[in-house]
Amino acid sequence: MGFAAMRTLDGPLYLDNISVEAGSSGRGIGKALLNEVRSHAASLNARAVTLTTFREPVWNGPWFRRYGFQTMPLDRIGQGLWGVIDHQARTFDPATRETLWQLL
Numbered sequence: 001m002g003f004a005a006m007r008t009l010d011g012p013l014y015l016d017n018i019s020v021e022a023g024s025s026g027r028g029i030g031k032a033l034l035n036e037v038r039s040h041a042a043s044l045n046a047r048a049v050t051l052t053t054f055r056e057p058v059w060n061g062p063w064f065r066r067y068g069f070q071t072m073p074l075d076r077i078g079q080g081l082w083g084v085i086d087h088q089a090r091t092f093d094p095a096t097r098e099t100l101w102q103l104l
Contacts (some may be wrong), residue, residue, distance in 0.1 A: 002029045004037050010078025011039035012048040012101065021038050025059070034067055042104055050101045052084060054092075069100040076101070 002020035004062060006013050015037055017036050020029045050072060054060040077085070077099060 002033050004033045005039055006040065006049075008044065008046065008078040009050065009084070011046065012045040012050045013037065013044060014081065014084070015049055015051040022037060022102075030059075030063070031067065033103055037101075038104065046099045046104065048103045050099065052081075052088060052099050054096055055098050056096075061100065064100050069102045072099045072101040 001024045002018070004018045005016040007016065008014070013097075018030060018033050018037070020033070037049060049069075051064065051069070053064060056062070081099070085097075085099060088094075
């Protein structure tokens, strides 16, 4: 039905990917997975959950913002996360991407 991949990166928990099978969307699976990610971050005493995503479509950046994620200030992005952003910029147009976080 769905999965979430995450790792600690620069202190916060970085959400590499959250995915729900197409036929299962709209059933609250993504929200449940996101709650598990938050719980895992709290169990690690992480101060935030961070992620990189597309600004659009609605199931990317807009979806995370609906659940309380905000644009991460550039001065709070650590070296590891900058590495992720730089790596993604080789494949994706940086203008289509955003870095979000949610403080815990």
